[in-house]
Amino acid sequence: MGTNKNLIPASALALVLLAGCSSDGAENGGMGGFPPPEVNTEMLVAKDIPINREYVAESHAYREVQVRAQVGGILQTRRFEEGQQVKKGQVLFVLDQKPFRIALASANAQKAEAHARLMQAEREFKRVDALRESKLVSQRDLDTAQSTLQAAQAAMQAAEASVNEAELNLGYTEVKAPIDGVISLTQKHEGALVEALNDVLTTIVQIDPMYVYFNVSETELLRHREAIAEGRIKSEKGEKGEVQIRLANGQLLAQTGELNYTDVSVTENAGTVLMRAKVPNPERRLIAGQFVRVVLNGAYRSEAISVPQKSVLEGPQGKFVYIVEKDANGNPVAAMRQITAGDWYTEPSANNEQRWIIDSGLQAGDQLILDNLIKIQPGAPVSIAKPAT
Template structure:
């Protein structure tokens, strides 16, 4: 190849390399510039997207309720167990052979009803013997009285000795004493004869018979059966010591009005959830706190004329009669849990403003507010899921007709209170 051609080819290769290098530098510079612009403009663009009318989501549509203070009937529920108002062990007062059982096991009996019959023959014989002894004692007394009456005028005329008269008077006194002793033995024999019929000492439900016909009953040492008085019925339950302290603290603060002498009215909820139609009263509340359960033993009395309640049933005991004064209720769904505790959102100037609260008892689907809110505060009760950060823009929606009653509605019934967790 000629030398001139070689030099021309070398110049072309060098020019091509320089052009490729220049193109690469320009592309790299363009990419760096674009990256810098994206980084610099990113926050402003994101902020622009979050603003209404700038391509961001619309304000959260929420439902707001205005809190209303009202006097609220407070109910407290505990687990209880029924028991008879009186439990009696039935025992025979005399020993003898059991002839008959005169009641149905597990059935109802009336006071004075015959439950058992013992063999009365030996007791009838003892009674007859005692009557005979009384008759003999009466005859001896009559003889002694006649003798004394004969000797009295003779003694006054000194026709008999004073010793004979004194002996006659003493004989009459001894005859009187013997007659009283014979009458006492007859009364005892009559009682033993009556005791051969074992009667119910009260009206109630009879338990299982512990003996059968033909058994030799060893008097009071043998248990025959038990009777339980079921009208009225007693209900025993435990009141948490913390609840009693809370009642007293809230009463001292003027937030709670207790019935006089803490005489709560008692309502019974049965195992199937139904409410027993008759109300009772609190009879007893112990002054000691159980070291095992931390509760105070309490006892109530409930009428049970129809025998619906049975001894040993587990029931829910509801204490009524306390009133929460100027109570504020907020729906449970409106109370949220945050790092610092419970809070709610208030509607303020078109924004969702968080407000920390302290709640007490739970009444149905509502919390009782102890502090943090006041009557008239606009609390957001629906739409919190669309509030992504405090101060987010909101739009208040109208509550549809027929919606559920909101907190603070005085017409809403109060359910059983549950302590706040």
């Protein structure tokens, strides 16, 4: 069979066709003959960005005091309703006062007797002292009179102290509230024998303001302090900041508080640092032992760059994003940028979009690619979508 020398081999023809397709695709800017993917972009700008952090916390009463009687006796009356607000100094319980009134009367009688003896000793000393110069009395008589006077003076002081003690004990039969707060259940009722300084009668809890305790990781706290020292994070209130409380239903309390304590040691097992905030609680929305979330406000990153979390990808070398650059012909292409992401925050002006604050890798003026990330690769052409009108 003869051959035609003008025929082109099939393999060569395939290469020619493939080259034609590649050339045509390059002219259109796409990969494999497809048009370049359309992407939405965001022009990055530097601005002050608030930094809000949330932690799980537990509320505690500002003060919690056990009420005890300072004298013993039979409980006669109770002068409060359980669960009500009481004021400091308000009478809560009254013990039987009769034994203490008798003790006070006895102390007053002893005081009167001591006073009479003192008057007699003073008169005797003056009489003996007046006869001393005429040598009608001996030195021994004078010394005896003086000693009797001093003993009478001491007895008078002891009698006065006994009266004061009796009056004090009588006053202690009225058990008063040591602090303002909400009073809890009664532990002793009318007719019960109360042992001094031992039996707990009730408990008063002060819940306005309230304390909330929470833990922050050692690493996060050190990073935050380092950022403040370097000027990357600024705060008008320093480390105190502003504190808001988020309840279990997601609602934020209207009242704001502030940090007032940071522990000086790190928890061994957890590697965390205990912190405490003081929060007003006028409406009693918080109760002791309640689990809430603490929102720390007041700090901000000055002139910072941020990107939506959805635009950040993870690779073998860490986080990266795609931005738009120009090729040699001035056409837009995707360029990969490795980034170091810092804190994240919620942007209220963008439907509460979650965004990363960028520590390094991007700058103001970069054009960030937001979507179609799986369709692009470094150096590939892209088509920039027109902004929505």
